[in-house]
Amino acid sequence: MARSGDTEMEFNEGFFETVLREPRVERLVDSVGEKALAKMQADAPRDTEAYVEGLHIEHRESRYRRVTRVVGSDKKTLLIESKTGNMARGLKGAKR
Numbered sequence: 001m002a003r004s005g006d007t008e009m010e011f012n013e014g015f016f017e018t019v020l021r022e023p024r025v026e027r028l029v030d031s032v033g034e035k036a037l038a039k040m041q042a043d044a045p046r047d048t049e050a051y052v053e054g055l056h057i058e059h060r061e062s063r064y065r066r067v068t069r070v071v072g073s074d075k076k077t078l079l080i081e082s083k084t085g086n087m088a089r090g091l092k093g094a095k096r
Contacts (some may be wrong), residue, residue: 013064020065033057033068036094040070044086050074055087 019025037057044052054074060067072087074080081087 017064026066026068029066029068030057032094033070036090037070039093040087040090043090045080045084051076051080 034057037055040055041052044055046052051072051074054072054077056071056073058069058071060069070087070091072081
């Protein structure tokens with residue numbers, strides 16, 4: 001049996017870059033983001049609706065893939081998240 005440090009692995013990074021940029025993978029990631037956004041908006045505390053309206057999806061290009069993010073643009077987003085954990089619960093619920 002190999003001991004810790006006895007095994008070496010070399011990954012083909014080009015393969016992963018190709019796979020992670022395929023439209024099917026991007027659609028899968030987007031669907032999880034949309035599910036999380038819907039849960040966050042449904043469970044969000046409502047006062048002026050600015051917090052709910054500020055929740056949206058953004059995309060960013062990273063080295064190997066396109067990243068989907070659910071973000072809040074309202075100035076009270078951090079305060080509301082720190083008190084309620086709404087976005088964290090939405091993300092946890094979306095991956096199930």
